Amino acid sequence: MTQTTGRLIDGNALSKQLRAEVAQRAAALKARGITPGLAVILVGDNPASQVYVRNKVKACEDSGLHSVLEKYEASMTEAQLLARIEALNNDPAIHGILVQLPLPAHIDAHKVIEAISPAKDVDGFHVASAGALMVGQPGFWPCTPYGCMKMLESINYDLKGKHAVVIGRSNIVGKPMALMLLGQNATVTVCHSATKDLKAMTLQADVIVAAVGKRNVLTADMVKPGAVVIDVGMNRNDEGKLCGDVDFEGVKQVAGWITPVPGGVGPMTITMLLVNTMEAAERVAAA
Ligand code: NAP
Numbered sequence: 001m002t003q004t005t006g007r008l009i010d011g012n013a014l015s016k017q018l019r020a021e022v023a024q025r026a027a028a029l030k031a032r033g034i035t036p037g038l039a040v041i042l043v044g045d046n047p048a049s050q051v052y053v054r055n056k057v058k059a060c061e062d063s064g065l066h067s068v069l070e071k072y073e074a075s076m077t078e079a080q081l082l083a084r085i086e087a088l089n090n091d092p093a094i095h096g097i098l099v100q101l102p103l104p105a106h107i108d109a110h111k112v113i114e115a116i117s118p119a120k121d122v123d124g125f126h127v128a129s130a131g132a133l134m135v136g137q138p139g140f141w142p143c144t145p146y147g148c149m150k151m152l153e154s155i156n157y158d159l160k161g162k163h164a165v166v167i168g169r170s171n172i173v174g175k176p177m178a179l180m181l182l183g184q185n186a187t188v189t190v191c192h193s194a195t196k197d198l199k200a201m202t203l204q205a206d207v208i209v210a211a212v213g214k215r216n217v218l219t220a221d222m223v224k225p226g227a228v229v230i231d232v233g234m235n236r237n238d239e240g241k242l243c244g245d246v247d248f249e250g251v252k253q254v255a256g257w258i259t260p261v262p263g264g265v266g267p268m269t270i271t272m273l274l275v276n277t278m279e280a281a282e283r284v285a286a287a
């Protein structure tokens with residue numbers, strides 16, 4: 001019998017395939033004398049951030065991209081950081097600039113992101129990138145929702161006319177996710193902490209994207225049979241293991257497709273950073 005519920009969208013497998021494509025594109029560009037380059041800036045010693053930047057740098061190297069990790073003391077001033085960004089904006093060997101968030105409290109993260117040239121904004125957090133997404137112009141899409149779109153594409157899911165419910169409205173996940181789904185002609189509902197009856201919303205959904213940061217925000221009784229469920233959340237369960245926002249074991253009995261945590265959206269986020277950096281380098285090469 002063909003399985004019709006709980007089919008996995010495997011972020012590791014899809015990432016592997018997309019990273020192989022990036023490696024091919026990087027090799028083709030290198031043959032023309034251009035090595036795609038990503039600069040990653042880490043200020044301070046946040047342990048989670050240290051792991052994230054290490055993974056990003058390693059992923060670049062594995063795909064043949066050049067990467068530079070710049071680590072600074074938490075005491076670095078905002079002016080010093082802005083000066084580094086200005087230098088990287090003008091460095092022809094660097095095509096993408098990523099400032100790992102959060103930054104120490106004395107540094108204005110918004111000001112720092114806005115200092116990155118939009119042409120090198122491979123995280124897609126600059127207001128110019130957000131604006132380009134909103135009006136449907138070329139720009140860099142934030143990596144996490146971009147990765148979710150690739151996951152839907154990987155199962156040939158046609159969003160046209162479907163009802164997508166996004167839970168969460170952050171600038172880096174929920175809002176850009178909603179715009180991307182809208183761009184593919186889905187009817188989109190965005191839910192947040194003030195949403196009155198979340199279950200009433202999610203039960204109508206053909207696609208649910210959970211991006212909250214709380215365990216079990218989505219349980220089986222909240223999901224329409226056959227719906228596609230994408231779990232962006234990263235939380236710890238009682239045993240300290242990584243888990244998402246979705247009650248995976250329950251929801252997979254009802255959903256048509258579901259992404260696991262770990263091994264779902266997480267690896268896709270880094271993959272889309274590589275894709276964006278590649279794209280940035282190719283744009284320079286084409287100019
Ligand atoms: P965030 O900025 O904290 O936003 C969370 C959103 O969830 C907010 O919009 C909030 O509503 C909403 N929310 C909170 N409680 C809710 C509830 N009970 N019902 C409905 N909505 C609720 O978080 P984020 O940066 O978007 O990240 C969300 C999650 O994704 C986190 O677990 C984060 O670690 C994870 N994440 C994963 C990746 C990855 O690569 N896998 C990347 C980025 C983020 P209000 O706006 O009303 O406060």
